Amino acid sequence: MATNDQLRALVKSHANGDDSQFHAVTMQLAAKAARAGQSQFAQELRDLVNDLRQNTAPSSSISSVVPLAKPRGELASLLNVSYPDLRLNDLVLDESLVERLQQILREQRQGAMLKEYGLTPARRLLFTGAPGTGKTSTARVFAGELHLPLFSIRLDSILTKFMGETASKLRLIFDALAETRGVYLFDEVDALGGDRALQNDVGEIRRVLNSFLQFLEEDTSESIIIAATNHPQLLDNALFRRFDSVLNFNLPDDQHIEGIIKNRLIHFQVGSLSWARIIPAAHGLSHAEIVTAAENAAKSTLLDGRKRIRTEDLVNALEERLHAA
Template sequence: MTASADHVKALVRAHAEGDEDAFYSVALQLAAKSARQGHNRLAAELRDLVDEARAQPIRRYEPTPVVQPRGELADLVAASFPDIRLADMTLARHVREQLRRVLHEQRQRERLENHGFAPIYRLLLVGPPGTGKSMSAAMLAQELSLPLFTVRLDGLISRFMGQTAAKLRLVFDAAAKSRAVYLFDEFDAIGAERRVEGDVGEARRILNSFLLFLDEARPESLVVAATNHAGILDNALFRRFDAVITYDVPSAEQAIEVLRRRLGSMNINEVDWDGLANQVGGLSHAELVRAAEAAAKDAILAGGNQLSSAALRAALDARRATRNG
């Protein structure tokens, strides 16, 4: 038997927590250990099993339909049940580890609360547009089998000027009663520094109300705020959140992974990925996905499914030119 007690415990723990990445990682560790001990056939079989499992479409149970918000709440939030999983996302290591920690604490919520501790439930996600902040909120909802309620704060303020604080109270009251992930998108709409010149009394009242509601929030739900402009946020906000996760544009290695994931249904055998590494700098996850989709659709509409390095490079350049223009 090549599996150590620690490996067996790690496999059981990963399965219990629904952490697919960790499960496969431990299985590959076992394969490596088997190879070192001379059990080459077992090592090869383990690696093949992991590769086959990863290649299989994920079996999903049909989610319970999301109960749509009613009454005044229906005007404030959009409800959905996302299907994005952590394993589907290309993220920097520190971001992935922080998100895993959130999932782990939420899955062990009852155990923590029995000892007088609350899991991480107030998150601030900061970083440039298109780097995976909103997708992370969707992933948390899916992994925890919760609905996602999205609050677009810029629209909320413009639509309910003079009533925004009262409307925010409705959302936080709902969060206390209905367990879900509540995403406050475009958070800088209310979170901007209170001393910014030209700030008005209404904006200060909204921010102060949000801070109060956040302090009073209970861990029944996850409150996730996302912003593209961390630099203009009021300093008082950062210490109110249990965790602040910082996103950035992907590295060249991560960018190539994003492209390869999106082009999984295409023939990419002829693509020189090493040569493309210099073409992806500065593009966000979303921009990379758009470039991949544009190149793929051009190939399909031309009657094939094979991509060349030149076609993908042209799509990347076009996406960069669109952004700069």
């Protein structure tokens, strides 16, 4: 049932012509109904909000779906919000991975059509891979491609020594998921989703994971949930089952190494580079480390009054990153 405050907010927002607030409160009611087991009623409310949004504003408008543009109160300590403009073609990733990402983006854009046939677009994604392989950047891509805000969850603020507080903060996050459509990034999710079978685990951590699994299971919002980890082997098996798609990010191969460097040095002269020397020097480095090395070589070039990148500068920068890794 709706609370008095929610009913009051509905009437007030309608009287003031505040469509975004009216939509937000209605989505809160839908989330509450879903948690109470009233899935059909919850879906009817969400469909109603979607119809109203389509009739009152362009689907790409951020203002119509982002009442939490600046999270306030306790949410302000749990979420960082940004509005990325990154696109998929800005990244250099495995072709097979790009195809899967494109498919998920298509599903999101054609979500209404899929629902007409009883199908649900993928929206719970688990990214695995070594640090610097593009997991966080891909979360920014989803926000940029779909014109949605990116909410990065601050796990250091969620996890406390008191289980009740942690569960309460997680509930705040999932209430925000229902209220404000966006891309919600749980980075280093192994802090929440560690394997419950580990002998050195403690009861409190297991209960935190159980709460997280429950919230994932009950969530029926339209937001996109992205969880990322550098250590998939630490995750509990039950967590994998809660996600629509698990995508692995690998270290770049020879072709991608060249593509990453050329992409970052697009404003410089690279035609005379010796890739036979550069590519072996980049083996074992992540996307982010290669980008950093390319930027360091570019800065040296500019400070020397040149615009042509020298092979020696790039190889030295790559070897420096390799030794620092």
